[in-house]
Amino acid sequence: MFFWMVLVVVVLMLxxxxxxxxxxxxxxxxxxxSVVSLALSVLxxxxxxxxxxxxxxxxxxxxxxxxxxxxxxxxxxxxLDNPSARQGDRDx
Amino acid sequence: MGAQIxxxxxxxALGLLAVGAAGLVMSANLFRMILALVIAEAGANLxxxxxxxxxxxxxxxxxxxxxxxxxxxxxPQAMVLTAIVIGVGVQALALAMAVRIYRAYGTLDFSEVRxxxxxxxxxxxxxxxxxxxxxxxxxxxxxxxxANPMLTPEEGR
Amino acid sequence: xxxxxxxxxxxxxxxxxxVLLLQFGFxxxxxxxxxxxxxxxxxxxxxxxxxxxxxxxxxxxDTLGELxxxxxxxxxxxxxxxxxxxxxxxxxxxxxxLRAGSDLLFPLLLVVGLYIILHGHLTPGGGFQGGVILxxxxxxxVLARPSRGLRHSTLSLVExxxxxxxxxxxxxxxxxxxxxxxxxxxxxxxxxxxxxxxxPMLYLAVxxxxxxxxxxxxxxLMAREEGEA
Numbered sequence: 001m002f003f004w005m006v007l008v009v010v011v012l013m014l015x016x017x018x019x020x021x022x023x024x025x026x027x028x029x030x031x032x033x034s035v036v037s038l039a040l041s042v043l044x045x046x047x048x049x050x051x052x053x054x055x056x057x058x059x060x061x062x063x064x065x066x067x068x069x070x071x072x073x074x075x076x077x078x079x080l081d082n083p084s085a086r087q088g089d090r091d092x
Numbered sequence: 093m094g095a096q097i098x099x100x101x102x103x104x105a106l107g108l109l110a111v112g113a114a115g116l117v118m119s120a121n122l123f124r125m126i127l128a129l130v131i132a133e134a135g136a137n138l139x140x141x142x143x144x145x146x147x148x149x150x151x152x153x154x155x156x157x158x159x160x161x162x163x164x165x166x167x168p169q170a171m172v173l174t175a176i177v178i179g180v181g182v183q184a185l186a187l188a189m190a191v192r193i194y195r196a197y198g199t200l201d202f203s204e205v206r207x208x209x210x211x212x213x214x215x216x217x218x219x220x221x222x223x224x225x226x227x228x229x230x231x232x233x234x235x236x237x238x239a240n241p242m243l244t245p246e247e248g249r
Numbered sequence: 250x251x252x253x254x255x256x257x258x259x260x261x262x263x264x265x266x267x268v269l270l271l272q273f274g275f276x277x278x279x280x281x282x283x284x285x286x287x288x289x290x291x292x293x294x295x296x297x298x299x300x301x302x303x304x305x306x307x308x309x310x311d312t313l314g315e316l317x318x319x320x321x322x323x324x325x326x327x328x329x330x331x332x333x334x335x336x337x338x339x340x341x342x343x344x345x346x347l348r349a350g351s352d353l354l355f356p357l358l359l360v361v362g363l364y365i366i367l368h369g370h371l372t373p374g375g376g377f378q379g380g381v382i383l384x385x386x387x388x389x390x391v392l393a394r395p396s397r398g399l400r401h402s403t404l405s406l407v408e409x410x411x412x413x414x415x416x417x418x419x420x421x422x423x424x425x426x427x428x429x430x431x432x433x434x435x436x437x438x439x440x441x442x443x444x445x446x447x448x449p450m451l452y453l454a455v456x457x458x459x460x461x462x463x464x465x466x467x468x469x470l471m472a473r474e475e476g477e478a
Contacts, residue, residue, distance in 0.1 A: 003097050010104035017108055017131050021115040026123060033130050036108070040134050043104070048151045048164045049141050050373035051300045052172050054365075056137070058381040059180050063463065064130060066385075067180070070470045071187040075194050077123060098275040106263045106270075114259035118252050144283070147276040152299040153373065154291060154439065163299070165283035170303040174315045177377050177459070181322030184466055188326035 006046055013039040026077040027069075034065040094147065101142055108135025122190045122200045126183065133179040137172045144168035295436025296370035296445040304375070305448050309419070309430035312451075316412060316458060323462045327469050343393050351393035358386035366456035370445045376452040380459030387464040391471070404465045411458035418447055418454070 016035040023029045037060025044053035072078050112132025119125050144165030150157065152166040190200070197205050214220050286299060286307065294302040304312055342348065362382035369375030391399055419430040426433070430451075437444030 003093055003100070006097055007100050010100050013104060014107050014111070017111045020127050020131060021111065021119065021124065029124065029127055033127050036131060036134055040138060043138065044141060047101075047141055047145050048149060049144075049169050049172075050151050050153070051298070051375065051378075052137075052141055052169050052176070054373050054378045055173055055176050055381075056134075058378050059176050060130075060134065062385065063381050064180050064183055066388075066467065067184050067187060067470065068126070068130075070467065071191060072123070074191050074470070075123060075200060077200075094276065098271075102267055102270055102275075106266050109266070110259040110263035113262065114255055117255040117259075142275070144278055145276055146278060146280070151373075152287070154297040154299075163283075163287050165278045165280055166286060166299040166303050167282055169300050170308060170311075173300065173304060173375075173377060174311060178315060178318050178322075181319045184470070185322045185326045185329070187470070188329040192329050192331075 002046070006043070009039050009043050009046065013043070025079075026072055027079075030065060030068045030072065033068065034061050037061040037064065101138075105135050105138040105142060108132070108138065111135075120202055122193065122202055122205070125202070126186050126190060129186065130179075130183060133175075133182075137175050137179070140168050140172045140175065291439055292436070294432055294445055294448070295439055296448055297440050298370050298372065298375075300373075301370045301375055301448060301452070302445070305430075305451050306432045309451075312455065313415065313419070313430070316415065316455065319459065319462060320408075320412070323466045326466060330469055341395050343395075348393045351389045355386055355390055358382055358389070362386055362456070362460070366452055367449055368442070369452040370448045371440065371442070376455030377459055379452075380456040381463065383456065383460030384463035384467065387460070388467045391468055395471070399464065399468050401465060401468075404461045408458050408461040408465070411454045411461065415451060415454040415458070418451055422447070 013036055016032045016039065019032040020029050020036065023032060037056060041053045041057040041061065044050075044056055069078075108131055112128050112130075112135055115128030116125055116132065119128060144167065146162055146164050149162040149164045152163045152169065193205060194200055197208050199205060199208075286303060290296070290299055290302045290306075294306045296302040296306070362379045364379075365374040365382060366376055366379030369379070387399065391397065418433075422431040422433050423429045425431075432446040432448060434446035436446060443449075
């Protein structure tokens with residue numbers, strides 16, 4: 001039982017980590033990074049580390065995603081339409 | 093069963109580290125480099141917590157259980173607490189620098205930023221850099237065809 | 250070509266580290282320090298949460314180093330972002346859902362954050378987790394009404410006094426017992442809120458400092474300069 005839970009969470013984490021690098025839309029990439037942190041905090045609970053799990057959930061899934069999203073707004077990457085446009089080039 | 097759990101967890105932690113490291117080197121966009129840094133830090137923290145895990149142990153908190161129940165090692169968890177918070181500080185600083193670069197050069201593509209930065213330096217100081225990223229030592233002219241590369245030009249003639 | 254080389258390098262690094270790590274006994278850590286802490290921390294420090302006693306009592310100076318690193322990173326990020334623009338006009342307020350939600354969430358987040366900070370020595374939690382929640386609690390009203398902004402002078406004052414409070418408690422321990430950041434004021438009864446001596450006070454200082462710092466950083470990151478999109 002424990003093994004299957006760990007396997008599912010680890011597979012979800014790795015798939016989301018690869019998705020961060022592969023996805024074109026930057027908003028989706030930041031969301032995938034938050035999914036990695038969330039799966040990691042579940043894994044920490046399974047590994048009997050509740051303090052670390054709470055810190056990772058608050059910081060990784062909460063604050064880190066917020067900081068990246070605010071930074072995206074200032075970098076001109078906050079675009080929901082036309083994801084195939086070249087991201088982040090103001091002079092293009 | 094124990095060996096399989098161990099393998100899955102190690103593959104997960106090292107896979108995160110490898111994906112983060114590969115992303116850091118391979119990505120062209122500065123923002124994606126920061127995301128790869130986030131993933132690599134998550135992998136490193138998981139590796140630290142894995143070092144303290146103990147089979148059939150409980151969390152290191154006294155909750156009224158009998159005194160001889162084995163507990164996981166609390167020292168790596170304290171280190172990871174520190175590491176996670178420092179990681180978010182580093183991410184904030186990297187993002188602030190990326191905002192500054194974007195404001196100065198107008199693009200987030202790494203090679204484009206580097207090209208414009210070198211052009212700015214060359215324009216300001218008047219010094220042209222001889223090499224580029226693909227030819228760090230500058231252009232080296234090939235020897236003329238038919239010449240023996242083992243001899244000096246005088247002997248080969 | 251470079252991409253292929255870096256992929257091969259990353260795969261090789263992963264394989265090499267896997268083989269190396271499989272040699273160590275997983276699930277049977279040596280527990281030399283951990284066993285001593287598990288045996289002795291309840292009488293010496295008095296905190297039910299062993300991780301808290303490691304973070305604040307046994308390795309208190311590492312926590313001081315972490316506070317300094319966080320302060321340096323936040324200050325450098327503020328420096329890199331440039332000077333702050335004045336708050337935008339009132340027309341830029343967010344919609345009704347965000348405004349109403351932020352009014353409801355602010356007291357709840359405040360209570361949850363302070364609860365997690367103050368119970369750090371009894372249950373999982375502590376200064377850093379509660380500080381992050383406090384930072385979110387103070388940042389969400391700024392998201393809802395950007396025209397109000399946050400008073401940065403108050404934030405700097407709270408952050409400075411909290412950080413100074415941490416060091417002052419450590420110095421008092423130095424003058425009293427001869428060791429910097431030695432837990433004072435006895436241990437109290439295990440499991441009650443007022444126990445473990447100065448540990449809750451240290452965590453309160455840490456939580457307020459981290460919360461004020463991160464809230465200021467978030468507000469600074471949100472403000473947009475002239476000429477940006």
